[in-house]
Every structure is written in structure tokens, then in C-alpha cells.
Amino acid sequence: MKDTDIKRLLYVHLLCIFSIILSIFIPSFFLENFSVLETHLTWLCICSVSVTAVNLVLYLVVKPNASSKRSSLSYKVTRFLKCCIYFLMSCFSFHVIFVLYGAPLIELALETFLLAVTLSTFTTVPCLCLLGPNFKAWLRVFSRNGVTSIWENSLQITTVSSFVGTWLGAFPIPLDWGRPWQEWPISCTLGATFGYVAGLVTSPLWIYWNRKKLTYKNN
Amino acid sequence: MRLGSGTFAACCVVIEVLGVALFLRGFFPVPVCSFSGTEHQTESPAPEPSAGAISNWTKLPPPLFSKVVIMLIDALRDDFVFGSEGVKFMPYTTYLVEKGSSHSFVAEAKPPTVTMPRIKALMTGSLPGFIDVVRNLNSPTLLEDSVITQAKAAGKRIIFYGDETWVKLFPKHFLEYDGTTSFFVSDYTEVDDNVTRHLDKVLKRRDWDVLILHYLGLDHIGHISGPNSPLIGRKLSEMDSVLMKIHTSLLAEERETLLPNLLVLCGDHGMSEAGGHGASSVEEVNTALILISSAFERKPGDVRHPKYIQQTDLAATLSIGLGLPIPRGSVGSLIFPVVEGKPMREQLRFLHLNTVQLSKLLQENVPSYRKEPGFEQFKVSERLHGNWIRLYLEENNSEVLFNLGSKVRRQYLDALRTLSLSLSRQAAQYDVYSMAAGTVLVLEVVALLLLCVPQALSGKAELDVPLLSPVSSLLFYLLLLALAALHVVVCTSSDSSCYLCSLPWLAAGGVMVLISTLLCAVVSALTGMFAAGSRLSKNPLPSNSRWSELDLLILSGTVGHVLSLGASSFIEEEHQTWYFLVNTLCLALCHEIYRNCFVGDDCAPQRCPHAGEEFDGVAAAPQGKSTGPDVWELDRASKHPSPLEALRGPERWMVLASPWVILSCCRLLRSLNQTGVQWAHRPDLGHWLTSSDHKAELSVLATVSLIMIFVLVQKRCSLASKVAMAFGLLGIYCYRVAVGNLLFPWQQNNKDISKGITEARFVYVFVLGILFTGTKDLLKSQITADDFTVKTVGLWEIYSGLVLLAALLLRPHNLPVLALSLVIQTVMTHFVWRPLRHDAAEVTVMHYWFGQAFFYFQGNSNSIATVDISAGFVGLDAYVEIPAVLLTAFATYTGPVLWAGHLVNFLASEASRPAPETQASGTLYLRTKLTSTSMDGVKASIGFWSKKARGGSRCGGWASALRPLAPGGLHLLSALQTATADPWLPQLQAC
Known part of the structure; x- marks a missing residue:
């Protein structure tokens, strides 16, 4: 592990943050009446698409673990399809979890699903980019002491902070302030976004701060 | 020591x-009261003030109305009459309000908006204290001065039909009465027919002066199906026709008498969006009040909008209308439009009487009454009034008289308002x-x-x-x-x-x-x-990073819940907090299980090399949670190789699926009863099931739940209690059929609804039997001291007895709550707590959380409106105070009590099995109990102070004022349980 690695990580994360900020401001030039709160669903779609795109591009450019031995086209295609299936599955399972948490079952299904998509974008997509459709590897990364590189470490931090952000985002809902952002699922999506951004910001800093103490098995 | x-x-x-x-x-606060309470009619009415000249009018003014009919409709919200529903369903009343000779008002009831205190407020004009809610169940005779007492003393003949509460409050005051009990909430036609059937006869008779009718049906409909139900419209039309009947008959009679009659249509409290009442939302507080009399004639084009007044004003107005002295404890002021048509001298006389009464009350309650602005105004207006009387007696110019008189009147009205306000505020002082x-x-x-x-x-x-x-x-x-x-x-x-x-x-x-x-x-x-x-401090302290994610969650959840009580919305919506925490707990358990199952073996080879001192530093960092203190983890792992490895086949799958089973159960229960304040009006399964169209579905559900309860409870009982349990559950079904909640498959329409006393007592016998065998087993094990199976069976039998009692008391649509709580307990015991070897502290806190969540799953909330009083009458002929209170309390706290009972069972059975970790659990158990107990205390205070800080709005305070009563009960329970369970544990450890 070197400082250059950390620097690359920081730049990558800054690009991700930049894409989220762009997704807030750019569409208002093309779409009328666009605002994050009022046309929330549109923003959700745009935001998830842009974050996914940035993640994919960065993955192809930076290649944090470029050690794929077989690189035949069929392998790549199956791998891509698998990734898509994993993504959809994660969307649906998040949706189920939200319903279990008390989201309405029939009404607002689209809203709930888009929240699930957004959360998957913030958590599953980076995992798929970095670890591929490999469930064992995921479990390894998300258990204690299973991290093998700073990329995985930052992945862990951003994912956990996105979850925690969504979780905390549900708290203002019962308050009787009557603000527009207390509507389901706006506070949760905002919480997820803030959590993701906070994870993106803190993880390089945290890794830099603890660089002496961190040792990874493969490095 | x-x-x-x-x-x-x-x-x-x-x-x-x-x-x-x-x-x-x-x-x-102590309610404002008149201390010279009981002796009646000792003092003569205040004479008319006069400056110099001697007034010839010292007696009470004569009555304004010959007959008064009070038609009290329980839960008559203002918009039922003045809103769109009133226009649609109450055409005659709407006509009277808009064009007829009437005055209409929106009367604001002070919380607690429960019937008994409201009746008191209407009749005495005082503000009943909160303690009266408790007495709502068992209304003692009213000793305070009231309109009814005064009317009785003045020889008026009063007839009453309707809610029994009145008869209890005024046992000897009515010439004739027929009380209807209001505790069978499911009945909304007979309670009213019982009142209306007397009407025809009574309206023809001439031998009464005051007729009081109290209709309960509307309130019952609200409790069953809420204010938006189609039944409301039908009931309102029925009430409209009753009103029309009374009014036409009164008008017909009036032609023969000199004085006009008065018809009062009022509500005692409103109805919340959920259909209950008791708290202080606008819907619950605003009631309709319409005074109808031919004396209130108005010219065409005189539009009168409903004015806002206090409910307590009615008592003073009625007294004056009937020519009686105003009740001494009344804080209300005369509703002035009633006497507006009278000559000036009489108007001033009425106002003077009312002001004198209020200022007397002020003198009795406030030591420094002379400084009160109201009192000063009173003195000024009395002096002016005296001057006016002198002028009047000297027969001066009428225009001068009139101008001066209206000035005096304005002074009096101001004084009345200030006095009434300061008296009500007196009642709201901390x-x-x-x-x-x-x-x-x-x-x-x-x-x-x-x-x-x-x-x-x-x-x-x-x-x-x-x-x-x-x-x-x-x-x-x-x-x-x-x-x-x-x-x-x-x-x-x-x-x-x-x-x-x-x-x-x-x-x-x-x-x-x-x-x-x-x-x-x-x-x-x-x-x-x-x-x-x-x-x-010389020795390095053991780092506190020995917490797993689960412990962290438990700690932060408990602290977070306490903090959340600082916001009143979180108090009102506390169920959301608990559901959220329980769900998160399940997901955390799920995470733990999956890690143990899949990663436990894989990680084994890569443990050792980089552990050690490096990680202590990491653990102290904020993100220490994820990279964690694996030293300890490794220690534990090496001592007990992953506990789930031993599980193979179906059991392993069950372990993997168990969190999801629990989560789905919780979600189902959550949609059974909507509670809280903001979303309480949303449709839920409970309402769907209780509506009379879905009796068949409800019967099927109840049967399934009862069978599930039997299957889950019976396997650890002795044979005798198994049989007793089966009969008991059968008896419960019969009881519910007898009461009319459920159906037998062979009986499609039930006509005879009874109180089901025989069936309920049949079940009580079995409950007592099971409890008795359980206690006997426990005592036996105390003597023989080493027979653990007897002890666990005994404990479980006591628990199953409680389950049976709960099944009897809970409403049939809540039976799934009971069944699913048993399911969750079983699943947790067999597939989570035992395989994962949670320590006693964790298990205790989890029990506490689930207990709280189940309290809300039952449909309870922190408002008193959701307490189901009908549970106190299961199997009882009449109201008997102690059993009724005990049964109601048990039915309300079923969830927490059963989970606490299960905790005792679980810990006892764990202590009896040879697991190394549970040996030391006794003290841990005590610790969590102690902390949770003290948390409750803190919680109560925080809840209070937050409310108080909210600008002292008393109304908002009531909802959360009940807050400490809820945890107070729990609190006591958990403490008692600590005290009782604690001696057992050291004994268990010793063995």
C-alpha cells in the first residue's frame, strides 16, 4: 500500500461525489420544473444512472484488481449478465426489506422500488465492480478482518455508511413538522445519498490516517 | 450495610x-373547587347592587324557560352538525341552525375528553381533574354542586334516559330513569332504541320540567369503525329525526304555556380521526352545542355563525334559564345570546349573579384575589351597575338609561371573561x-x-x-x-x-x-x-471494545429510544420507534447468523498472523466497528468453534430462515392495528376484520390462531394442563360466539347476543387450574431442590395459564398477535438464542424490546383512548372494581407481561442445561434489569419536561401525560420480576 494508491482512491471518490452533484444541477437545464424534492423520482433515476455510469467507467479505467486471467468474450458476457442479475436481485431484496420495515405494500410501490434501486446503486454496484458476482468474496469483505486492500476497505466504509444513512433517514418521518422532505421515501433517499457521500469523503481520509496501522494480507 | x-x-x-x-x-393540578361543597341553599342570592337607593329585587330572577330538554349525543363532533355531513344527514338540524330560532356554538371540551368528566363539566361547570378518568369506570356519586342538584332542590322534576353514568353520578335526583350500560361497545342500535322508546310516552306527559337524553350509539360507532364509516351517516339521520320529534312536540305544547321551552342539543366530546377520544386533538375537543327555543327568534337574513365557547358555560346558562342559583364550582360564564332578548335590567341582573359567583370562587381559590384583574373589573362594573339601578329607579330618560346600561353590560362581559379565564388557568398551574x-x-x-x-x-x-x-x-x-x-x-x-x-x-x-x-x-x-x-488506574483498564455489533445496536437502540422521547411526536408515534428497532435487531441477528454460517469456517486459516497489538489502536478509531477487536473474537472462536457448524440439514436451513420468519411476522402484526396519532386513521386489517361483513374470515383467523396457540404451548406442559388448555381454548371460542364476535360454521346468523358469562367463567376455571398446577410444581421443586424438569414445567405452566387468560381477554382480531408472539418466541429460542449462545443480558434486552413492540402490535398507544375497557367485563355480571381493573391492566399489558414471563422461562431452562456461559448470567441479568428500570425513570421525566417546554400547552400535555403511566406499569413489573426472579438464579447457579 502506497500513498499513490490512496491518492487514486481519493480522486476516484471525488469523481463519484462530483457525479452526484452534477445529477442535481445539470438536469435543470434540460427539464422544466426540475428540483430534487418536487420531481424526486426523476432525480432518483438520474442520480442512480450517473453514479452507475461513473462507477463503471472508473472501474474500467482504474482497474483496482486487474487480475482476471480468463478474458474470453463469452466469460465477460456471462459475467456481465450475472452482474445484472445480482443487481436486480439486490434491488428486489432491498424492496422486500423496506416493506418489512413498514413501507406500504401496494401504495407507493414505485417510490419504494426506486429507493431500493438508489440504495443498490450506492452499495451493490461498487461491490459488483470491485468484487464481481462472487458471494463468498462479499461475505469475506463484510465480515471482520476480511479486507485485503484499501479498495475493499473503502468499499466497506462507503457501503456501511450508505446503509446507516438510509437507516437514520427514516427517523424524521414520524415528526410532525410537515416538511415536504418528510414524505416517504425522500428522507431515506437523502439519507442514503448523504451517507454515501460521507463514506466517500471519510474513507480515503481514514485510510490515510491509519495507513501505518493497516496491513493487508496480499500486499 | x-x-x-x-x-x-x-x-x-x-x-x-x-x-x-x-x-x-x-x-x-388540583381542580378548582368550591370548599363549601356539600351544604345546599344556605346562602341567599346576591341582591342587586344599588348605590344609595334600595332595590326591591333581592330574590332570584324567575326562570326563562318552562321546560328544558337536553339531548346529549356522545361524541357529537362539531362537523357532524355544522359540516358537510350535517347538511347531508341532519336536514332538520341544519334548517334550525341556519334559519330557525336557535343559537349554535362550537363548545370546546377540556381534556380528558372522556364521558364521565365531560358530564361533570356540563352539569357542574367545573373543570374535572385528570383523576376523574380513572373514576370513569366507576363513577361515584357527585358531591359537588351541580345544575341537577340545584334543580332537584328547587323542586324541578327531572327525567333521564341514557348512559348509566348519569344514574351513578346522580342516584337520587331523577324522578324516573332508565340507564343503559355503555360497555358493550359493539352494540350501537339497541343503546339508542332503549332511549328513544320512552320518548313518545314522555313527550305527551306534562309532569316533568327537565328531560335528559344521552345517546351512546354515535360514540360506539366511532369506536368500532371510525368517523368515516357509513354507519355514522345513518346514525346522524336517526338523531335528526329524534330531534325533530322532540322539537315539534315542544312547539305544540308551547302554545298553552306562557314561557317558551328550551331544547339543548350537545355533544360531550368529539371523535378523533381514529374513532376514539380521550386526548386533546381538535377533533376530540370541539363539540357541537345548539340551543333551540322560540325565544331566540330572528329576523330573516340574520346569519348566525357558530361561535366558540367553553363547554363549562352551559352549566351557568342552564341555571339561569331554569331560575336556579349557579353551581358554586362553575368556572363558566353565561352564554349571553340566550338572555339578549330580555329587558336591560334583567340582563344586568343575570350577569351580576354570574360575576358574583365567579368572584366568590376566585376568593376561595386564590389567596391574592384582590390583585387579579378580573376582580377589579368586577368591582368596577358592580359600582356602575349600582349607579344604573339608581337611575332606573329614579325613572330617568330611557335613552340615557339604555346607553349607560349597554356600557355596564360590556363591563360585565369583560369581567366575566377575565374571571373565567383566570379560574381555568388556576386549574392549569403546575x-x-x-x-x-x-x-x-x-x-x-x-x-x-x-x-x-x-x-x-x-x-x-x-x-x-x-x-x-x-x-x-x-x-x-x-x-x-x-x-x-x-x-x-x-x-x-x-x-x-x-x-x-x-x-x-x-x-x-x-x-x-x-x-x-x-x-x-x-x-x-x-x-x-x-x-x-x-x-x-495503575493497571491498564480492559478496553471496552469487547462489544459485538449486536451489543452496540442494543446499547445505541436503548439510548436512542430514551433520547427520542425528547420530541413529542416520537412519544405519540413511539410504536414506530419500537418496530424500527425490532426490525433492525432482526437484521443484525440475520447478519450474525450468516457470518457464522458461511464465513466462520473460511476465516479460520487466516486469523493469526496480523492480530495482536496493532489492532487495539484500530479499535479505538471511529470506524473500529468494521475492522473490530478481533482478538476477542478469535478467543471466543477458538474456545467454541463456530456454533453453527454442528448444525446440519433442515435445522441449519431453519436457522438461516428464522430472522426472515420473524420479520414477516412483525410486518403482518404491524398492519393489523394502526396506532399512534398521525396515521391512526389509515385502514388496517383489524378494522376490516371487525366489520360485521367479515365475521366468517374473523372466525377462521381466530380458529387458526387458537390452534396455533395450543400447538405451541402444549408441548412443554404436563398432560393434565394440556387437556385443560384445549378445553380452555375451546371455551374461548364459545365465549366469542356467545358475545357475537365470531360464528360457528353451522350457525349462519346469530340473533341472541348474551354476555357470555357462563363461557367466560368456564375458561376462568381452566386458567386457575393451570396456574394452580404450575404453582404446585414450582413449590414441589423448591422442596426437592434438584429436579429441574419439574421446575421448568411448573414455570411453563404458569406461563401457559397467562397465555390462556390473554387469549380470553384480547379481542378476537388480536388473537394473531398472541399466536405470532408465541411463534416468534419459539423460533428465537430454538434457532437464534440457543445456537448462537447469546448471553443473558442480550437475551433480556431483546425480550424487553419485543415486549414493547408487542404492546403496540396490540393496538395500544400512549393515549388513554386506546385502552380497551371491555376486557374488564369479561365474565362479570356487573362492574366489580378490583377484578375489572386487574383484567383491563392485564389485557393492556399482555405483550410485555408475556415476554417477561417467557424470559423467566428461558433463563430458567438455560440455567438447567449444562452450558458454560449461562452460569454467570444472574448478575448480568440484574444489570440489564437495573439499567432498564432506571431508563424508564429517566424516560418519564424527559417525556414530561419536553412537553412542558412546549409552551405550556396543556392540551398537548395530556397525550404524553399518560406516558409515565405506561412505563410506570412496566417499570413496576420488571422491577418486581427482578426482585422475584433474582433469588432463583443464584440457586440455579449453585446447582
């Missing part, structure tokens, strides 16, 4: 309850001194508890309480002296009455001694801690 930790905990709880009681006494004393007491106990926790944990389950040395110390005496001085100063200087000051000196002194003793104990415990701490 050495104390067993159980005794210590019990003492602490007793003192804490005392502190909370003191606080509550200060928080709930007794800060008692509140402060209570808070100090509670905080001291909590501090002492927290300080003593490490000692109680030390394994001996015994602790030193520094009690004797402080009592003899100088600090103690100084404190006592200072507090006594403070007490004297406060009590002699304060204007308003303090509860602590009104106590006898000895009791107040006892409180002082308690406060100073506890403070000394806290101080000496603190110094002891510091001394020990400085000794310990």
Missing part, C-alpha cells in the same frame, strides 16, 4: 415510584415545588443505581450500600437543616397551594430525610468510586 442486590433493587424501585408519584401530584422534589428524588435514585451497578456485577450479587455512615455525618444534618429551611420559606411565601406544604409535617420531613440520605449515599458512593478508580 450489606444488601442483597434484589433487596437493593426493590428499595430503589419503591423510592423511585414515590418520587414519580410526587412529581405526578405536582404535574396534575406545582413546581412538588415536581422539583420528585425529580430530585428520582435522579438521586438513578445515580445511586448507576454507581452501584459495578458492585452488583461483581459476582456475589451483594453490595455495600453506604447508608449508615452518611446518616451520622455532618453533611447529612446540614443538608437536612437547609432543606427544612427551604421548605418553610417556600410554604410560607407561595401564593398558590403546594402539595408538599399541605402534607403533614412528618411526611414532608420524611421526604426531606430521604432526599438528603440519598444525596449523601450518592456522594459517598462517588468518593468510593474515585478512590477505587485511582487505585485501578
Whole structure:
């Protein structure tokens, strides 16, 4: 592990943050009446698409673990399809979890699903980019002491902070302030976004701060 | 002094309850009352004021109306009459309101919006205290002065039909009555037919002066299906036709008499969007009040909009209308439009009478009444009135008279308003001194508890309480002296009455001694801690990073919940917090299970090399949660190789699926009953099931739930109790059929609804039988001392007896709550707690959380409106206070009680099996109990103060004022359980 690695990580994360900020401001030039709160669903779609795109591009450019031995086209295609299936599955399972948490079952299904998509974008997509459709590897990364590189470490931090952000985002809902952002699922999506951004910001800093103490098995 | 930790905990709880009681006494104001309460008609009415000249009018003015009919419709919200529904369903009333000779008002009821206090307010004009809610169940005779008492004394003949509460309040006052009991809430036609059937006869008779009708049906419909139900419209039309009948008959009679008649249509309280009442939302507080009489004629084009008045104003108005003295405790002011058509002299006379009565009440309640603005205004207007009378008697120019008179009238009205306001505010004053004393007491106990926790944990389950040395110390005496001085100063200087000051000196002194003793104990415990701490500080403290994610969640959840109670919305929507926490707990368990199952074996090879000192530093960092203190983890892993490895086949799959099963159960239960405030009106499964169209579905559901209960409970019982259980559950179904909630498959339409007393008593016999066998087994095991199976069976039998009782008391649509709680308990025991080897502390907290969540799954909330009183009448012919209160309390707290019972069972059965970790659990168990108990105390205070800080709006306060009563009960229960369960555990450990 070197400082250059950390620097690359920081730049990558800054690009991700930049894409989220762009997704807030750019569409208002093309779409009328666009605002994050009022046309929330549109923003959700745009935001998830842009974050996914940035993640994919960065993955192809930076290649944090470029050690794929077989690189035949069929392998790549199956791998891509698998990734898509994993993504959809994660969307649906998040949706189920939200319903279990008390989201309405029939009404607002689209809203709930888009929240699930957004959360998957913030958590599953980076995992798929970095670890591929490999469930064992995921479990390894998300258990204690299973991290093998700073990329995985930052992945862990951003994912956990996105979850925690969504979780905390549900708290203002019962308050009787009557603000527009207390509507389901706006506070949760905002919480997820803030959590993701906070994870993106803190993880390089945290890794830099603890660089002496961190040792990874493969490095 | 050495104390067993159980005794210590019990003492602490007793003192804490005392502190909370003191606080509550200060928080709930003493209602304004007239002290010369019971003797009637001793004083003569105030004479007309006169400056110099002698007035010839010293008697009470004559009545304005010959007959008065009061038609009280329970839960008549203002928009039922004045809103769109009124226009649609009450055409005659709408006509009267818009064009007829009537005055319409929106009368604001003060919370608690429950029937009995409301009737009191209507008839006495006073503001009933909160304590009257409790008495709502068992209304004692009203001793205060009221319109009814005065009317009876004046020889008026009163007839009453309707809610039995009236008969209990005024047992000897009615010439004729027919009371209807209101506790069979499911019935909404017969309660009203029972009133209406007397009408035809009574309206033809001439031998009465006051007729009171109390219709309950509307309130019952609200309780069953809410204010948006189609039944409401039908009921309103029925009420409209009743009103029309009474009005036409009164009009027909009026032609023969000189005086007009008065018809009063009013509601006692409103109806919330959920259909209940009791709290202080706008819907619950605003009621309709319409006064109809031919005396209130109006010219065409005179549009009168409903004005806002207080409910208490009706008592004064009725008294004046009937020519009676105004009740002494009344804080209301005369509804002026009623006397507007009278000559000026009479108007002023009425206003004067009312002002004199209010100022007398003020003199009795406020020591410094002379400084009150209302009193000064009263004096001014009385003087003006005297001048006016002199002019009047001298027969001056009529225009001058009129102008001066209207000035006097304005003065009087202002004085009335100010007086009434300051009297109502008097009722809303907090007794800060008692509140402060209570808070100090509670905080001291909590501090002492927290300080003593490490000692109680030390394994001996015994602790030193520094009690004797402080009592003899100088600090103690100084404190006592200072507090006594403070007490004297406060009590002699304060204007308003303090509860602590009104106590006898000895009791107040006892409180002082308690406060100073506890403070000394806290101080000496603190110094002891510091001394020990400085000794310990040489050794490195064991890092507190030994917490797994689950422990972290439990801790942060508990703390977060306490913090959340600072916001009133979170108090109103507390169920959301608990559901959220329970769900998160399940997901955390899920995470733990999956990690144990899949990663446990894989990680084994890569443990060792980089552990060690490096990671201690990491753990201290904020993100330490994820990279974690694996030293300990590894230790544990090496001691107990992953516990789930042993599981193979279906059991492993069950373990993997169990969190999801629990989550789905919780989601189902959540949609069964909507509760809280904001979303309470949303449709839920419970309402769907209880509507009369879905009786068949409800029957099927109840059957399935009862069978599930039997299957889950029976396997650990002895044979005898198995049979008893089966019969008991069968009896419950029969009881519900008899009451009319359920159907037998062979009986499609039930006509005969009984109280089901035989069936319910049949079930009670089995409940008692099961409880008895359980207790017998327990006692037997105490004697033989080493028979664990007998003991666990005994405990389980007691538990199953409680389950049977709960199944009897819960409404049939809540039976799934019971069944699913048993399912969750079984799943958790077999597939989560045992395989994952959670320690007793974790299990205890989880039980507590689930217990809380189930309290809300039952449909309860922190508002008193959701308490289901009907449970107190299961199997009882009439109201018997003690069993009714006990049964209601048990039915309300079923969830927490059953989970606490399950905890006792679980810990006992774990202690009996040879697992190494549970041996040391006793003290841990105590710890969590202690902390959760003290949390409850803190919670209550926080809830209170937050509300108080909210601009002192009393109305908002009521919803959360009930807050401490709910945890207070739980609190007591968990404490008692600590005290009772604690002696068992050391014994179990010893074996």
C-alpha cells in the first residue's frame, strides 16, 4: 500500500461525489420544473444512472484488481449478465426489506422500488465492480478482518455508511413538522445519498490516517 | 450495610415510584373547587347592587324557560352538525341552525375528553381533574354542586334516559330513569332504541320540567369503525329525526304555556380521526352545542355563525334559564345570546349573579384575589351597575338609561371573561415545588443505581450500600437543616397551594430525610468510586471494545429510544420507534447468523498472523466497528468453534430462515392495528376484520390462531394442563360466539347476543387450574431442590395459564398477535438464542424490546383512548372494581407481561442445561434489569419536561401525560420480576 494508491482512491471518490452533484444541477437545464424534492423520482433515476455510469467507467479505467486471467468474450458476457442479475436481485431484496420495515405494500410501490434501486446503486454496484458476482468474496469483505486492500476497505466504509444513512433517514418521518422532505421515501433517499457521500469523503481520509496501522494480507 | 442486590433493587424501585408519584401530584393540578361543597341553599342570592337607593329585587330572577330538554349525543363532533355531513344527514338540524330560532356554538371540551368528566363539566361547570378518568369506570356519586342538584332542590322534576353514568353520578335526583350500560361497545342500535322508546310516552306527559337524553350509539360507532364509516351517516339521520320529534312536540305544547321551552342539543366530546377520544386533538375537543327555543327568534337574513365557547358555560346558562342559583364550582360564564332578548335590567341582573359567583370562587381559590384583574373589573362594573339601578329607579330618560346600561353590560362581559379565564388557568398551574422534589428524588435514585451497578456485577450479587455512615455525618444534618429551611420559606411565601406544604409535617420531613440520605449515599458512593478508580488506574483498564455489533445496536437502540422521547411526536408515534428497532435487531441477528454460517469456517486459516497489538489502536478509531477487536473474537472462536457448524440439514436451513420468519411476522402484526396519532386513521386489517361483513374470515383467523396457540404451548406442559388448555381454548371460542364476535360454521346468523358469562367463567376455571398446577410444581421443586424438569414445567405452566387468560381477554382480531408472539418466541429460542449462545443480558434486552413492540402490535398507544375497557367485563355480571381493573391492566399489558414471563422461562431452562456461559448470567441479568428500570425513570421525566417546554400547552400535555403511566406499569413489573426472579438464579447457579 502506497500513498499513490490512496491518492487514486481519493480522486476516484471525488469523481463519484462530483457525479452526484452534477445529477442535481445539470438536469435543470434540460427539464422544466426540475428540483430534487418536487420531481424526486426523476432525480432518483438520474442520480442512480450517473453514479452507475461513473462507477463503471472508473472501474474500467482504474482497474483496482486487474487480475482476471480468463478474458474470453463469452466469460465477460456471462459475467456481465450475472452482474445484472445480482443487481436486480439486490434491488428486489432491498424492496422486500423496506416493506418489512413498514413501507406500504401496494401504495407507493414505485417510490419504494426506486429507493431500493438508489440504495443498490450506492452499495451493490461498487461491490459488483470491485468484487464481481462472487458471494463468498462479499461475505469475506463484510465480515471482520476480511479486507485485503484499501479498495475493499473503502468499499466497506462507503457501503456501511450508505446503509446507516438510509437507516437514520427514516427517523424524521414520524415528526410532525410537515416538511415536504418528510414524505416517504425522500428522507431515506437523502439519507442514503448523504451517507454515501460521507463514506466517500471519510474513507480515503481514514485510510490515510491509519495507513501505518493497516496491513493487508496480499500486499 | 450489606444488601442483597434484589433487596437493593426493590428499595430503589419503591423510592423511585414515590418520587414519580410526587412529581405526578405536582404535574396534575388540583381542580378548582368550591370548599363549601356539600351544604345546599344556605346562602341567599346576591341582591342587586344599588348605590344609595334600595332595590326591591333581592330574590332570584324567575326562570326563562318552562321546560328544558337536553339531548346529549356522545361524541357529537362539531362537523357532524355544522359540516358537510350535517347538511347531508341532519336536514332538520341544519334548517334550525341556519334559519330557525336557535343559537349554535362550537363548545370546546377540556381534556380528558372522556364521558364521565365531560358530564361533570356540563352539569357542574367545573373543570374535572385528570383523576376523574380513572373514576370513569366507576363513577361515584357527585358531591359537588351541580345544575341537577340545584334543580332537584328547587323542586324541578327531572327525567333521564341514557348512559348509566348519569344514574351513578346522580342516584337520587331523577324522578324516573332508565340507564343503559355503555360497555358493550359493539352494540350501537339497541343503546339508542332503549332511549328513544320512552320518548313518545314522555313527550305527551306534562309532569316533568327537565328531560335528559344521552345517546351512546354515535360514540360506539366511532369506536368500532371510525368517523368515516357509513354507519355514522345513518346514525346522524336517526338523531335528526329524534330531534325533530322532540322539537315539534315542544312547539305544540308551547302554545298553552306562557314561557317558551328550551331544547339543548350537545355533544360531550368529539371523535378523533381514529374513532376514539380521550386526548386533546381538535377533533376530540370541539363539540357541537345548539340551543333551540322560540325565544331566540330572528329576523330573516340574520346569519348566525357558530361561535366558540367553553363547554363549562352551559352549566351557568342552564341555571339561569331554569331560575336556579349557579353551581358554586362553575368556572363558566353565561352564554349571553340566550338572555339578549330580555329587558336591560334583567340582563344586568343575570350577569351580576354570574360575576358574583365567579368572584366568590376566585376568593376561595386564590389567596391574592384582590390583585387579579378580573376582580377589579368586577368591582368596577358592580359600582356602575349600582349607579344604573339608581337611575332606573329614579325613572330617568330611557335613552340615557339604555346607553349607560349597554356600557355596564360590556363591563360585565369583560369581567366575566377575565374571571373565567383566570379560574381555568388556576386549574392549569403546575406545582413546581412538588415536581422539583420528585425529580430530585428520582435522579438521586438513578445515580445511586448507576454507581452501584459495578458492585452488583461483581459476582456475589451483594453490595455495600453506604447508608449508615452518611446518616451520622455532618453533611447529612446540614443538608437536612437547609432543606427544612427551604421548605418553610417556600410554604410560607407561595401564593398558590403546594402539595408538599399541605402534607403533614412528618411526611414532608420524611421526604426531606430521604432526599438528603440519598444525596449523601450518592456522594459517598462517588468518593468510593474515585478512590477505587485511582487505585485501578495503575493497571491498564480492559478496553471496552469487547462489544459485538449486536451489543452496540442494543446499547445505541436503548439510548436512542430514551433520547427520542425528547420530541413529542416520537412519544405519540413511539410504536414506530419500537418496530424500527425490532426490525433492525432482526437484521443484525440475520447478519450474525450468516457470518457464522458461511464465513466462520473460511476465516479460520487466516486469523493469526496480523492480530495482536496493532489492532487495539484500530479499535479505538471511529470506524473500529468494521475492522473490530478481533482478538476477542478469535478467543471466543477458538474456545467454541463456530456454533453453527454442528448444525446440519433442515435445522441449519431453519436457522438461516428464522430472522426472515420473524420479520414477516412483525410486518403482518404491524398492519393489523394502526396506532399512534398521525396515521391512526389509515385502514388496517383489524378494522376490516371487525366489520360485521367479515365475521366468517374473523372466525377462521381466530380458529387458526387458537390452534396455533395450543400447538405451541402444549408441548412443554404436563398432560393434565394440556387437556385443560384445549378445553380452555375451546371455551374461548364459545365465549366469542356467545358475545357475537365470531360464528360457528353451522350457525349462519346469530340473533341472541348474551354476555357470555357462563363461557367466560368456564375458561376462568381452566386458567386457575393451570396456574394452580404450575404453582404446585414450582413449590414441589423448591422442596426437592434438584429436579429441574419439574421446575421448568411448573414455570411453563404458569406461563401457559397467562397465555390462556390473554387469549380470553384480547379481542378476537388480536388473537394473531398472541399466536405470532408465541411463534416468534419459539423460533428465537430454538434457532437464534440457543445456537448462537447469546448471553443473558442480550437475551433480556431483546425480550424487553419485543415486549414493547408487542404492546403496540396490540393496538395500544400512549393515549388513554386506546385502552380497551371491555376486557374488564369479561365474565362479570356487573362492574366489580378490583377484578375489572386487574383484567383491563392485564389485557393492556399482555405483550410485555408475556415476554417477561417467557424470559423467566428461558433463563430458567438455560440455567438447567449444562452450558458454560449461562452460569454467570444472574448478575448480568440484574444489570440489564437495573439499567432498564432506571431508563424508564429517566424516560418519564424527559417525556414530561419536553412537553412542558412546549409552551405550556396543556392540551398537548395530556397525550404524553399518560406516558409515565405506561412505563410506570412496566417499570413496576420488571422491577418486581427482578426482585422475584433474582433469588432463583443464584440457586440455579449453585446447582
